Amino acid sequence: MDSLDELTHELFTFFNGFSSWENSVIKTSELSVSEAHAIEILGTHGQMKMKTLAGHLGVTTGTTTVTVDRLEKKDYARREAVKEDRRIHLITLTQKGQQAFAEHHQYHSNLTEQILSVLSVEENQQLINILKKINAEAF
Template sequence: MNSHDTESGLNHAIVEFYEKLSSWEHAIVREQGISLSHVHTLEALGFHGAMRMKELAEKIGVTTGTLTVQVEKLVAAGLVERLPNETDRRSVRVGLTAQGQTLFQAHSDQHHALTAELTADFSEQERGVLLSFFERMNRHF
């Protein structure tokens, strides 16, 4: 296989994996009754803890205006709460409520189960190599 074929094959495999993962994620989120963008907001807060709106917007790649609308809906749903910012009284932080933490954990558990299923036939060494490849690719974003 020449380098063009390899690059083309990699491109196809990455796109196919993304489409399959995205389809799986949409199906899982539909069962939870919230939007995918809301789940991504919950994931960022679940992984990183409470943070200012600007920081959260940067983490999930949206504008603060878009995030404000999302946070309003998540607050109304009882999944997110506004918290005082001890270092800057002019700004607020947002964090998960207990209900939001429960939903985040359930979604995270589903991701772990999928990862275990997808890599069940991999050796520990192969899993380590795959991890290093994903880490290297993720550094480019």
């Protein structure tokens, strides 16, 4: 097996491990996968309009309407009117939504610690360095 194949294999094994970990974490919450993703985006980037949220989620605005409806019903988010343009609604996390975001972030930190525990200090630095490069340039 050449180096390209080897890296491909390790990359996708890693990705799949991450995926199933993420899914199992979400299943412990009261949220669906799409709701959890919306909360993560809103928590990370702050309030935004429907169209921007749809863009981040990679789905249509129609789908996003439904997701935000459910989040609103469960009191994780709310729509806020904008005076300057009454077509626009800013989606904002409620207290409960921010709480859920914080909890989810804690889970992420836990996984990172788990990963760190199998790496040396030097490897940790290498990994940060490499990920920064990839994130900035590769996608």
